[in-house]
Amino acid sequence: MKVNTMTGSMRDEVKGVEPTPAVWKARGYCLKCGLCCRDTEMVLTPSDLRRIEALGYVKREFTVFRRGFYRLRNVDGKCFFYRDGKCIIYEYRPLGCSMYPIVIEVENCEVTVDELCPLARETKREELAKAREFIKRVLEELRLTY
Ligand code: SF4
Numbered sequence: 479m480k481v482n483t484m485t486g487s488m489r490d491e492v493k494g495v496e497p498t499p500a501v502w503k504a505r506g507y508c509l510k511c512g513l514c515c516r517d518t519e520m521v522l523t524p525s526d527l528r529r530i531e532a533l534g535y536v537k538r539e540f541t542v543f544r545r546g547f548y549r550l551r552n553v554d555g556k557c558f559f560y561r562d563g564k565c566i567i568y569e570y571r572p573l574g575c576s577m578y579p580i581v582i583e584v585e586n587c588e589v590t591v592d593e594l595c596p597l598a599r600e601t602k603r604e605e606l607a608k609a610r611e612f613i614k615r616v617l618e619e620l621r622l623t624y
Pocket of ligand 1: 514515518550559560561567568572575
């Protein structure tokens with residue numbers, strides 16, 4: 479079954495699929511503007527692929543393989559999973575999405591804060607430090623070193 483939204487009852491149906499680890503547990507100030515879901519080049523780790531496939535999605539439909547990595551596919555300029563102004567797999571989204579506005583430029587293993595996000599400048603030093611464990615995990619999964 480393909481899960482299109484994550485309402486309470488559907489969450490029961492995907493029991494056994496671990497949600498994406500929460501990077502920003504205390505962060506309640508996302509504007510939900512969707513800017514980060516446009517023209518995405520988000521790289522997917524092997525565990526992202528497994529988690530999203532476990533929801534019933536087919537890899538070749540939601541990914542493109544570009545510059546050495548599986549990445550989220552865009553449809554009409556927006557992420558495959560961005561519909562009606564929201565992420566339809568939010569609780570199961572790629573780890574990279576959950577770290578935003580911190581982004582890993584996998585080509586050169588640089589970690590930056592994406593200025594596209596209206597709240598990028600509010601990213602605190604402690605948040606960057608907290609994100610480090612997740613950055614490490616993403617890079618390990620991609621077999622890259624930082
Ligand atoms: S998976 Fe969700 S959060 Fe990530 S880019 Fe797509 S719509 Fe946005």
